[in-house]
Amino acid sequence: MKTTPFSRRGFLQTTAAASLASSLPAAHAVTANLPTTTAPVADTLLRWLDGKAPARFEGSTLGVPWPRGQVKLPAGKAPEFRLANQPVQSWPLAYWPDGSLKWTAHAVAGGVPAGELKLEGGTPAAGTVAVRQAGDRVTVSAGDLVWTVATRGEALIAEATRAGRVTLKNLRLVALRQDGADPELDGKVSRKSFRSKVTAVTVEQQGPVRAVLKLDGTHSANVDGKGRDWLPFSVRLYFYAGAESVRIVHSFVWDGDPAKDFIAGLGVTAQVPMTNATHDRHVRFSGEGVGVWGEAVRPVTGLRRDPGQAYKDAQVAGQALPPLSGMATAVQNGLKWIPEWNDFSLSQTGADGFAITKRTQAGQAWIASNGGTRCKGLVYAGGASGGVALGLKDFWQRAPVRLDVRGAATELAEVTAWLYSPSAPAMDMRSYRSPGDMDTHEKQIEGLNITYEDYEPGWDNSVGVARTSELQLWVLGATPTHQAFSDMAEQVANPARLVLSPQRIHACGVFGDWDPVGTGTPARKLIEDRLALQLDQYLREVEQHRWYGFWNYGDVMHTYDVDRHMWRYDIGGYAWDNSELSTDLWLWTSYLRTGRADVFKLAEAMTRHTGEVDVYHLGELKGFGTRHGVQHWSDSSKQPRISNAAYRRFYFYLTADERCGDLIRELLDSDADIGKVDISRKLAPGAGPRTTELPGVGFGTTWGSWIAAWLTEWERTGDTRWRDKLVNGMQSIGDLRRRWFAGGAPYDAKTGKFQGPGADVSISHLNAVFGVAEMSSELLTLVDVPAYRRAWLEYCRFYNAPKHEIAALLGKDPGGRSLTDTCSRLTAYAAFHDKDHSLALRAWREFFTSRALRGGGQLRRVGGVDTLRPLIEQPTISTNDSAQWGLAGIQNLALVGDALDEAAKAAGLVP
Incomplete structure (x- = not known):
């Protein structure tokens, strides 16, 4: 029996407990479509993602959600929160329709906080970061550190001083x-060097806890404008109070000619003034695990003559040697003969090996020192008076990479982190295949039927893809101890993050239908265990099959080849996944409900990859993503379903990451370009949506991929034209026959409305699997469009209905x-909102048709001569199935979990 639907999010907000900030001022209303609630949330306690406080903390930023109507501010006023005695800076990220805060961002100062980390309304402790703009310079000061940024020219940071000493130049x-x-x-190639040319500097935040500068420009062969410019970049510099470092987020777009x-x-480099004697200058590299490689430019250990233990101990520790007058005379006299490295x-x-080498000067032989498997990616050069450390996150995962120190024996050394190593073969952005004879759509369809690759000459172009890298740069007052350097390397490889518990996030009713993990009944435990097994397997697969490399890290493969015990990396459309069937959504929703650090990090790497590499950022294809293929850009199917902002919103809101916010905003007007690419050009006549002079647009695979960008922009800014565009699309779908x-x-991009009578029936199994189910769930709690609500509930109820019912x-x-x-999960959505218990049982019966709960998830060990290395294999694994089954299980548990035990017993899954 059908009843009036109600909002699950409203239900959550009326049953949450304990208030945060009911005394804050009333909200400035942005819009009001649905009634707000006054339910409070539990205390906002922050915890460390990895479960324990780090040894070193350079500051970080997190997003915090709030229930509708709880945190209200006058227009233009920034929110104020305190975190015990830890300086914190807060700002709005998103608003509910009633104008109350939905998400806030909080920058926490460096230095490991002590005691309980409880975020609450109030005046925060003071920060020490200040920004001053004068002429062509922007100066950022934090404690005894002063950073000078020029608004034009070659340098990102012109100079940095520590306690008045110039310690860094020309980053x-x-x-x-x-x-x-x-x-x-045989044959020859030539190389040419390029340097950054900054064309614009924007101060995005000015402290007091966090300052953010955005620098835009290109790589230029000649900064006076006479040489070629290419590889446009956007670099953000993040300065935190209490930190000795600056965080660098480096993004560039590939715009070269793949054939030439x-x-x-590709690297980031800085100059380091070297003022100490060469025996008091030091170089450090992070090694394996917590290990550190550290040596002096002119060593005094291991000599034929013993200088004295105090001298050896000081040099190993990175300290200045005691006065040389106390050194053994033979060593004093012989210092000049010890090589300066x-x-x-x-x-x-x-991913599996690094080597350390050194030489006395250019033109002389390199000497092998040591090596290992996986380096955390941090290098230091300097002396007893100070120096510079530079680290690259995901170092070994992004290999080939390199860390360099040059000129350590001179007055001005250079430290470089190579995001792509000059030691490796040059990066090749050409297509992996030649056109061959596939010069017609008919031939390409034949090829598609064999390799699942949608190939078309010229459509496998890499121009316009992008990549973002993260670095950390320290300006230090002395050479760090081995322990301090090891702690710094851990911060580079695994930055400490403050996060919320799944329960605290869930209480706010954000991100659709999910609930925290619970194993209170045998049936629920059965499903939770299977969900966990699948997550564990993908974490394992990244390592087993080495899904690493500059352009690859963060993605997973699409389909497994059990005969080869390999993923189908070389078979057309079966190779890289490229977000196919919402893998990103599955990982992020899994993190929300589990709070697992390993799942967060895999989802983070995927967001950094899929939003950059799988999407075009310039040219005619800007805003489109590429379907799954052997190369991330090789398939000719370019669609919004891959560039979908729904896959980026989690990371943006959980971390307040500005680059991710940029990527979402890039997509706001991408619907206006849909006519540039005929998505259905290879389909049989009549197979796609019926078109007029307007392009035909699918509700789920295309429109459903745009709406997340519009929703996010409305939430971020309160600009109602994005809400209106959402409503226009929803209303016009509801109005179709x-x-x-x-x-x-x-579809009319100017109005956001669908046209025509909509009298024909067209059903695709893909329409609901690219995030539109999740986005519809959110939208229907934010805007009241009865026609769309009816249309969506009808679709959810009847998509899986028996034949006689849908007929x-x-x-x-x-x-x-x-x-x-x-x-x-569509059935479950209708069951929940219509309060239909029999429909809930049907949803579980549909879910149980999967082989996943009946032996399909079994693992086995494979090794010996059959594989490159021993594997734990899941023979039936498929990323499409894993992502969609996982999302269905999560949403079903949240919506109709109260019917699970009854359904599972009837199916014989539990006693």
Whole structure:
């Protein structure tokens, strides 16, 4: 029996406990579509993502959600929160429709906080970061550190001083261009160097806890404008109170000619004044695990003559040697004959090995020092009076990479973190295949039927893809001890994060239908264990199959080849996943409900990858993503379903990451470009949405991929034109004769409305699997569009309905329905909102049709001569199935979990 639907989010907000800030001022209303609630949330306690406080903390930022109506501020007033005695800076991230705060961001100062980390309304402890703009300079001061940023020119940071001493100069970007691929046997190639050319500096935050500067520019062969400019970049510098470092987020767009331009190196470099005697200068590299490699430029240990233990101890510790007058005379007289080591390199050529070498000067032989497996990616050069440490996050995971020190024996050394190593073969952005004979759509369809690759000449272009890297730069007053350096390396490789518990996030009703993990009954434990097993397997697969590398790290593969015991990395459309069927959503929703650090880090890496590498950021294809393929850009199917902002919103709101926010804003007007790419150009006539002069747009795979960007912008700014665009699309779908069962319709980007009668039925199993189910769940709690609510509930109820029921609705059985188990969450949504217990039981029966709960998830060990290395294999694994089954299980538990035990017993899954 149907009843009036109600909001699950409203239910959550009326049953949460304990108030945070009921005394804050009333909100400035942005809009009001649905009634607000006054339910409070539990105390906002912050915890460390990894479960314990770090040894070193350089500051970080997190997002915090609030229930609708709870945190209200006058227009233009910043929120104020305190975190015990730890300085904290707060600002709004998003608003509810009633104008109350939905998300706030909080920058926490460096220095490990002591005691309980409780965020509450009130005046925060003072921070020490200040920004001053004068002429062509921006100066950021934090304690005894002063950073000077020029608004034009080559340097990102012109100079940094520590306690008045100039310790760093000319932080800049470097790139090497090679004019051809590396010759396989003989032949020659030439290289040319490029440096950063900053064209604009924007001060985005000015302290007192966090300052943010955004620098835009290009890599130039000549900064006076006479040389070639390419590889546009955007770099953000983050300065935190209480920190000795600056965080660097480096993004660039590939805009070369794949046939002629080969990146032979891409790096960040800085100059280090070296004022100490060479025996008091030191170089440090992070090693394996907590290990540290540390040596002096001119060593006094291991000599034929003993200088004295105090001298050896001081040098190993990185301290200035005691007065030389106390040193053994033979060593004093012989110091000038001890070689000065000028250049040092740590080269991580792949995920499994690095080597350290050094030489006395250019033109002389490199000497092998040591090596290991995986380096955390931190280098230091300096002396007893101070120096610079530079680290690259995801160092070995992004290999080939390199860390360099050059000129350590001179007055001005250089420290470089190579994001792409000059030691490796030049980066090759050409297509992996030649066009061959596939010069017609008919031939390409034949190829698609064999390799699942949607190939089309010219559509496998890499121009316009991007990559973001994260670095940490320290300006230090002395050479760090081995322990301090090891702690710094851990911060580079695994930055400490403050987060909220799943329960605290869930109480705010954000991100759709999910609930924290619970194993209170045998049936629920059965599903939770299976969900955990699948997450564990993907974490394992990243390592087992080495899904690493500059362009690859963060993505997973699409389909497994059990015969080869390999993923189908070389078979057309079965290779890299590229967000197909919402893998990102699955990982992020899994993190929300589990709070698992390893899941967060995999989802973070995926967000950094899929939002950059799988999407075009310039040119005619800007805003489109690329379907799964052997290369991330190789498939000719370019669609908004891959660039979908729904996959980025989690990371943006949980971390307040500005780069992620940029990527979401890039997509705001991408619907206006839909006419540039005929998504259905290879389909049989009549197979796609019926078109007029307007392009035909599918509701789920296309429109459903735009709405997350519009929703996020409305939430961030309160600009109602984005709400209106959402409402126009929702209302026009509801007004069509067949509503959601029309599948798609002609679309007018100027109004956001669908056109035509929508009288034909078109059902695709893909329509609900690219985030539109999750986004519809959110939208229907934020805007009241009765026609769309009816249309969506109808679609949810009847998509999986028995044939006679859907035939009664539509006049015939339309066919085209599949993914019964994963689309059980549609049934569950209708069951919850219609309060229909029998429909809830049907949802579970549909979910149970998956083989996942009946042996499909079994693991086995494979090794010996059959595999490259021993594997724990899941023979039936598929990323499409894993992501969609996981999302269905999560949503079903949240919506109709109270019917699970009854359904599981009836199915014989539990006693």
